[in-house]
Amino acid sequence: MTAQTILSSALWLALVVLGLSFLLTVWRVIKGPTLPDRVVALDMLVGIVIGFIALIAIRTGFTLYIDIAISLGLVGFLATVAFARFILARGRGEEAPEAKASPVAPAAPLAPKHKRATSRKPGAGPAVSRKAKK
């Protein structure tokens, strides 16, 4: 068994496994009930595509693909940060028919507290809200 056959068979198997995980993650992007689910799945898709780029770099021998992978990782990181800011700015919007408030985390009192904490000193926020609740 030469080195080339080992490498090519491992590449085929890894390409199949990566394609399967890509499809599973795309399924979560389509199905995901809330916006953060979709953002997490898109972040995961960037990681899988970086894996694809690495496999193609091994297959073709062009190591310049590593630079493309690094820049794709940078773009994916910035996209995730921008999506997080967008989730903070947008609020919960019109979605969440199945994301009902659970007994563990009451969803309603969290949002106004955050708005107050931005205009006040950070240490004063929870104490005041607790006193107002009593």
Place this chain on the structure above:
Amino acid sequence: MIAVLIALLTALLILVGAGFALVAAIGINRLPDVYTRMHAASKAGTVGSGLMLLAVALHAGDLSTLARALAGFFFFVLTAPISAHLLAMAAHKMGYPLHEQSVRDDLNDHQN
């Protein structure tokens, strides 16, 4: 002989990386809420792509390629927790609920 050894190590890195990516994809489909899905995606997915970058460096056998692959690996390992933490904090502040079986929420002021 040494070529076969390097090919075996590269194949092992590739297969383990693809396996981590598959585990992350299964976890992102099976886990119940946003926060646990984030835990699957940001840890196992990052390790998967990082191992494949290391496989490229090992296959090339070049010092500059090794340096670039290591830089990419450390970049991914550093930025994945930052983005996941930012996303989790944004989702929690906007009140996306935890799953019913969650036992503890350290960011929530109302229960402690």
